[in-house]
Amino acid sequence: MTDIYLGADRATDVEAAAVDEALRVRGVDAVVQPEGERLYISGRARRLQRRHFLLPALHALQNATGWISPGGINYVAEVLGVPPAEAFGVATFYDLFRTEPPDHDGDTFHVCVDAACQIAGYDDLAASVRASGGHVHLGPCLGQCERAPALFVQGSGGRPDRVPADEEPFELPQADDPSLRLLRRIGVADPESLESYMAHGGYEALRRAGDMGAEAVLEAVAAAGLSGRGGAAFPTGVKWRAVAAETGRPKHVVANCDESEPGTFKDRIVMEHDPFAVIETMTIAGLATGAQNGWIYIRGEYPLATARLQGAIDAARAAGLLGPDAAGTGHDFDIAIWRGAGAYICGEETALFNSLDGFRGEPRNKPPFPTTHGLFGEPTAINNPETLLNVLDIILHGPENYRTRGTERSPGTKLLCLSGKVGRPGLYEVPFGTSLGDLLELAGGVAGTGELQAVLMGGAAGSFVGPDSLDLPLTLEDTRAAGTTLGSGVVMAFDTSVDMTDVVVRIAEFFRDESCGQCVPCRVGAVRQHETLVQMQKRGSLSPARRALIDEMAEVMVDASICGLGHTAASAVRSALSLGLIASAPS
Amino acid sequence: MTGAATVTETAVTITIDGQPVEVTEGSTIHAACVEAGIDTPTLCWAENLTPVNVCRVCVVELEGSRALVPSCSRPAEEGMVVQTDTPRVRHSRRMVLEFLGSGVDLSQADDLHRWMEAYGADPNRYGDEDHPVERVDEPVKVQDELYIRDYSKCVLCYKCVEACGDDAQHTFAIAVAGRGFDARISTEFDVTLPDSACVYCGNCVGVCPTGALQFKTEYDLREVGEWRPEDQTVTRTVCSYCGVGCNLDLHVQDERIVKVTSPSDHSVTSGHLCIKGRFGWQYVHGE
Ligand SMILES: Cc1cc2nc3c(=O)[nH]c(=O)nc-3n(C[C@H](O)[C@H](O)[C@H](O)COP(=O)(O)O)c2cc1C
Ligand code: SF4
Ligand code: SF4
Ligand code: SF4
Numbered sequence A: 001m002t003d004i005y006l007g008a009d010r011a012t013d014v015e016a017a018a019v020d021e022a023l024r025v026r027g028v029d030a031v032v033q034p035e036g037e038r039l040y041i042s043g044r045a046r047r048l049q050r051r052h053f054l055l056p057a058l059h060a061l062q063n064a065t066g067w068i069s070p071g072g073i074n075y076v077a078e079v080l081g082v083p084p085a086e087a088f089g090v091a092t093f094y095d096l097f098r099t100e101p102p103d104h105d106g107d108t109f110h111v112c113v114d115a116a117c118q119i120a121g122y123d124d125l126a127a128s129v130r131a132s133g134g135h136v137h138l139g140p141c142l143g144q145c146e147r148a149p150a151l152f153v154q155g156s157g158g159r160p161d162r163v164p165a166d167e168e169p170f171e172l173p174q175a176d177d178p179s180l181r182l183l184r185r186i187g188v189a190d191p192e193s194l195e196s197y198m199a200h201g202g203y204e205a206l207r208r209a210g211d212m213g214a215e216a217v218l219e220a221v222a223a224a225g226l227s228g229r230g231g232a233a234f235p236t237g238v239k240w241r242a243v244a245a246e247t248g249r250p251k252h253v254v255a256n257c258d259e260s261e262p263g264t265f266k267d268r269i270v271m272e273h274d275p276f277a278v279i280e281t282m283t284i285a286g287l288a289t290g291a292q293n294g295w296i297y298i299r300g301e302y303p304l305a306t307a308r309l310q311g312a313i314d315a316a317r318a319a320g321l322l323g324p325d326a327a328g329t330g331h332d333f334d335i336a337i338w339r340g341a342g343a344y345i346c347g348e349e350t351a352l353f354n355s356l357d358g359f360r361g362e363p364r365n366k367p368p369f370p371t372t373h374g375l376f377g378e379p380t381a382i383n384n385p386e387t388l389l390n391v392l393d394i395i396l397h398g399p400e401n402y403r404t405r406g407t408e409r410s411p412g413t414k415l416l417c418l419s420g421k422v423g424r425p426g427l428y429e430v431p432f433g434t435s436l437g438d439l440l441e442l443a444g445g446v447a448g449t450g451e452l453q454a455v456l457m458g459g460a461a462g463s464f465v466g467p468d469s470l471d472l473p474l475t476l477e478d479t480r481a482a483g484t485t486l487g488s489g490v491v492m493a494f495d496t497s498v499d500m501t502d503v504v505v506r507i508a509e510f511f512r513d514e515s516c517g518q519c520v521p522c523r524v525g526a527v528r529q530h531e532t533l534v535q536m537q538k539r540g541s542l543s544p545a546r547r548a549l550i551d552e553m554a555e556v557m558v559d560a561s562i563c564g565l566g567h568t569a570a571s572a573v574r575s576a577l578s579l580g581l582i583a584s585a586p587s
Numbered sequence B: 001m002t003g004a005a006t007v008t009e010t011a012v013t014i015t016i017d018g019q020p021v022e023v024t025e026g027s028t029i030h031a032a033c034v035e036a037g038i039d040t041p042t043l044c045w046a047e048n049l050t051p052v053n054v055c056r057v058c059v060v061e062l063e064g065s066r067a068l069v070p071s072c073s074r075p076a077e078e079g080m081v082v083q084t085d086t087p088r089v090r091h092s093r094r095m096v097l098e099f100l101g102s103g104v105d106l107s108q109a110d111d112l113h114r115w116m117e118a119y120g121a122d123p124n125r126y127g128d129e130d131h132p133v134e135r136v137d138e139p140v141k142v143q144d145e146l147y148i149r150d151y152s153k154c155v156l157c158y159k160c161v162e163a164c165g166d167d168a169q170h171t172f173a174i175a176v177a178g179r180g181f182d183a184r185i186s187t188e189f190d191v192t193l194p195d196s197a198c199v200y201c202g203n204c205v206g207v208c209p210t211g212a213l214q215f216k217t218e219y220d221l222r223e224v225g226e227w228r229p230e231d232q233t234v235t236r237t238v239c240s241y242c243g244v245g246c247n248l249d250l251h252v253q254d255e256r257i258v259k260v261t262s263p264s265d266h267s268v269t270s271g272h273l274c275i276k277g278r279f280g281w282q283y284v285h286g287e
């Protein structure tokens, strides 16, 4: 039937049914390709039309049987027209997929080993899961750093994925604070009710945007000086205008909900507790850029956020707020959710496109940029959900009002993920310009010994600052001038009791594990960097030659890697060395 | 594929190491370097494949760009100012070569040796006796009589994947599997080549720069220390199996054909062949 060679293995009924169902809910009815179709679209082009269903199909196989079998791969290959070698290459890219039969038939208990969970004692959690017979998988940050140590349970045998901590009641540390802007509905409106969202001002901004028209929305976003909150701080107005200027091809709006930077959990809380706001602002982005296709790419370890977003999409569609002539704006717009499968790199925008497209999540060389060559090679506006949420106030109250908060060059408020040794870890919203010290005070001050050793700013891709930085105003410009970054909003505190060498060695291991492997500087550099630090830990010292080697490796990673992962893989390590947080002289 | 502009094509002028160079629009910086006579190392680039720009050995400094850029894929744009021999460029090239040499066996990657020497790459300075570094270390896959795969020599240049896929063969028998340092070229579930989609065109072997993919004839001779390129003659002929007219280069040692290649600039083959032209010569020796 296809022109693809398949080996002898065949899918079981359970596997085939799981894949069929995953495709059916995404509107793929003709599971078997009609012969005649090849008359007008053939070969590779024909296959590419279905390729993006590969990730959902692989998820279905993994969930049904606990692994992706040769028969399962062949079935997916046949149905989607993807060569089995390529489908295998994609499956082996992701941590949540197994391509060997599991040695247990229960669920898999993923325990985080990154910094916040490291200092909160993840090994005790892992031991207690094992003691009760659970199969433990140690892995990277699960985006629950405020409730460390963190656990995510990956379902098998058709059982759903779950996060035990989601069953506990939720409260924002700043609940009832009248100055909240981005978080104002959280814990107030019912995240599962469109009516409740509307009762708290929901969908007023979209209506207003419809009246203003695309051009006026673009102008307002630019005038507000909104910049991206996903890490790179690119001006959103410039990005949207570039997409708006593209004509003649389908266009896309993507919400980058992959959130995998160690220490980051802000998007999860927003999606879980204010999902309609993500949907509404994506619709506004669609209107402003002229894009009709909305995509949410969400990390696979966020089952509650995924369910709440899907509920919001369904409710909005039923109410005419998505779909043809969405909310009466005259613009057609709809949204689909794609789940990632455990790969930090898929948060990098071009890796995300490749992953969603059904290829390995390997970043692309830039240029060309997403605004002209994004998802499916078509013009795409990709934004972090926090960036999108800012658009509500910009539309509702105007750019001037928006600029009354924050600083001239960093207007607005910022979500900050407080974790580690602070009194009240959690998600905070403060105006740009708040000092690091005041923020830590707001979060209950330094816990543990009460004496601050260091703060990790911006996550594993960010850098450490010392106790002498408490006066640092948290703005884009001030952090940059101080040689650090706000990145994705991570503020992780370490008191004087923490062994920073353990923390830094783990950060290096994180990059070693998460490098996509495509380019030499990062694929090999991240391994050699980690090895050098492990040597240092064993010896208890770092020779001047090894210290210089770390800088030499960092230089090539910064200068010659393809993407931001390689560019930042040495940043936290080097800052720890220059602050003297880890061994720096021969002992 | 590139070269000096003719009157009918749009030309762009860029400055390389202070020297103006004119190339046709759409040409890469690397093509401009060639035009200017500036020798530039490449590993994952080949004239008959789409650039994947993953090895980063060809990087150059581009004015206005924060990071270095891969010359093999970056199109030359009017007015660009490029430097190919600054300390930053030399450092990155040296480190890329060192990193590769520290992780895989480059003993048969002849092209790279000259560059490693030129840039002073020392792949042995990473680990020590007490702390050996991780290397790619896999048994050689000998699964048939036509070619072998020795992934301990693989630099992950993606060339074989491209040759098997979109760029030539359209068979898609192999892909990159795994992630990071564990990434490997693989068939689905690592099944043997005879069990895979492979049709034995040998095009992957033809493009492999490191000897990770090797014709069995060459592998066998190397195993017994009898591989002597200096004693080989190369005879160009036209394949007699069908009417397409592929050029074949027969490599002959001790009056026996030891491998068949095709010139990568040939208008019919672009260097790629099918099983008959590539391996169908065994009848010459009555085998
Ligand atoms: C390794 C890596 C991981 C990233 N992960 C994320 C992520 O999880 N979420 C996100 O919004 N941006 C992430 N980014 C940044 C995106 O590439 C992109 O800049 C961002 O989604 C753009 O949206 P914004 O302008 O609204 O920030 C990541 C970048 C890199 C290099
Ligand atoms: S820098 Fe690292 S993650 Fe990025 S493309 Fe290169 S190998 Fe992949
Ligand atoms: S011999 Fe041909 S078909 Fe087989 S793997 Fe190599 S390129 Fe693909
Ligand atoms: S086997 Fe050869 S051609 Fe293929 S990726 Fe490795 S080095 Fe490159």
Ligand code: FES
Residues within 6 Å of the ligand: A112, A113, A114, A115, A116, A117, A118, A140, A141, A142, A143, A144, A145, A148, A149, A150, A262, A263, A264
């Ligand atoms: S969940 Fe453990 S560090 Fe984020």
Ligand code: FES
Residues within 6 Å of the ligand: B041, B042, B043, B044, B045, B052, B053, B054, B055, B056, B057, B058, B059, B070, B071, B072, B073
């Ligand atoms: S030759 Fe340019 S990146 Fe490999």
